[in-house]
Amino acid sequence: MSHGWATxxxxxxxxxxxxxxxxxxxxxxxxxxxxxxxEAGGSRFAGESEGYIYSRLGNPTTNLLEQRIAAMEGAxxxxxxxxxxxxxxxxxxxxxxxxxxxxxxxTLYGCTFAYFHHLLQEFGxxxxxxxxxxxxxxSEAVTERTKGVYFESPANPNMRVVDxxxxxxxxxxxxxxxxxxxxxxxxxxxxxxxxxxTYVVHSATKYLGGHGDLIAGAIAGPTEEMKxxxxxxxxxxxxxxxxxxxxxxxxxxxxxxHLRMERHCQSAQAVAEHLHEHPKVxxxxxxxxxxxxxxxxxxxxxxxxxxxxxxxxxxxYEAGIRFLNGLQLFIRAVSLGDAESLAQHPASMTHSTxxxxxxxxxxxxxxxxxxxxxxxxxxxxxxxxxxxxxxV
Numbered sequence: 001m002s003h004g005w006a007t008x009x010x011x012x013x014x015x016x017x018x019x020x021x022x023x024x025x026x027x028x029x030x031x032x033x034x035x036x037x038x039e040a041g042g043s044r045f046a047g048e049s050e051g052y053i054y055s056r057l058g059n060p061t062t063n064l065l066e067q068r069i070a071a072m073e074g075a076x077x078x079x080x081x082x083x084x085x086x087x088x089x090x091x092x093x094x095x096x097x098x099x100x101x102x103x104x105x106x107t108l109y110g111c112t113f114a115y116f117h118h119l120l121q122e123f124g125x126x127x128x129x130x131x132x133x134x135x136x137x138x139s140e141a142v143t144e145r146t147k148g149v150y151f152e153s154p155a156n157p158n159m160r161v162v163d164x165x166x167x168x169x170x171x172x173x174x175x176x177x178x179x180x181x182x183x184x185x186x187x188x189x190x191x192x193x194x195x196x197x198t199y200v201v202h203s204a205t206k207y208l209g210g211h212g213d214l215i216a217g218a219i220a221g222p223t224e225e226m227k228x229x230x231x232x233x234x235x236x237x238x239x240x241x242x243x244x245x246x247x248x249x250x251x252x253x254x255x256x257x258h259l260r261m262e263r264h265c266q267s268a269q270a271v272a273e274h275l276h277e278h279p280k281v282x283x284x285x286x287x288x289x290x291x292x293x294x295x296x297x298x299x300x301x302x303x304x305x306x307x308x309x310x311x312x313x314x315x316x317y318e319a320g321i322r323f324l325n326g327l328q329l330f331i332r333a334v335s336l337g338d339a340e341s342l343a344q345h346p347a348s349m350t351h352s353t354x355x356x357x358x359x360x361x362x363x364x365x366x367x368x369x370x371x372x373x374x375x376x377x378x379x380x381x382x383x384x385x386x387x388x389x390x391x392v
Contacts, residue, residue, distance in 0.1 A: 161294025
């Protein structure tokens with residue numbers, strides 16, 4: 001029987017009637033696993049038989065989460081990690097070697113940008129930013145050294161939307177793999193692998209967990225490549241292993257992901273529309289607004305516009321600081337995807353790894369404020385935004 005998306009997120013991979021009859025999948029906390037014989041242990045190490053060896057390689061709780069994430073993303077397999085950056089680094093340390101080149105979009109999350117420019121390039125890997133919204137961007141940039149393309153859609157923090165299907169189609173013409181960070185929209189709203197991407201990465205800290213009480217990441221992609229990521233990128237290169245307790249919390253979180261995302265989207269749309277005409281707002285970045293450059297692309301590739309809104313305030317850097325300090329209900333914090341509404345100032349916080357010149361070049365304004373719209377009552381959120389804008 002073929003089940004729907006939410007049913008898979010709640011039921012896949014667990015039989016509540018088996019074993020002791022647990023309705024909720026149990027948490028497996030063992031660090032290591034036993035072998036009935038020495039030969040059985042050797043067979044597992046040789047990859048000749050299935051079975052657990054050591055929790056850095058796999059654990060029943062984390063593996064159940066991997067099954068569900070793969071199913072939600074429409075992927076063959078998944079690997080979970082101890083953080084979102086653990087997912088990105090475990091994947092790219094597996095795929096890239098000195099002398100390779102990586103193409104990426106104009107805008108990236110601050111820590112991803114730092115990893116690309118402060119680490120990958122130190123190891124002889126070239127990273128080049130191109131405007132992936134341009135139809136011929138990949139074709140014009142690819143060289144014999146290029147191995148893959150990495151991007152976010154929408155991008156953190158300015159909500160740039162990239163046409164995933166188009167970029168992936170162009171990349172495949174040149175034998176390139178593609179990686180899409182799908183943290184902002186989640187697999188409930190957008191599934192890049194179904195649009196042609198090779199891999200998807202997540203900060204599962206955000207919407208997948210959904211409650212601000214864990215740090216985690218996830219990678220989804222082809223089965224054989226996920227085996228390589230587990231054995232090379234995760235086991236040896238980063239050791240960024242997810243705990244069974246965190247996997248349990250994410251398994252709980254994804255049961256309500258579809259319900260939470262509907263509310264996040266509804267409120268974010270209303271916030272974007274409310275701020276769009278405000279005299280102290282220079283621009284609202286939200287792909288659910290018909291005036292947004294990404295509106296038509298998002299309608300094609302996603303079933304919703306997400307819960308993140310970015311606002312460029314008139315008055316620049318100081319206006320962003322004053323606005324943040326004026327908020328009373330929105331909480332000043334740098335994560336996203338929680339039940340609580342959060343606000344942060346990228347120029348002084350998440351994207352301070354960029355120089356001011358780099359922020360200008362990568363379209364991150366000094367007065368930009370990123371809002372993660374939570375699950376509170378919408379009228380309360382709008383009142384708080386209005387009173388904070390009075391201080392700008």
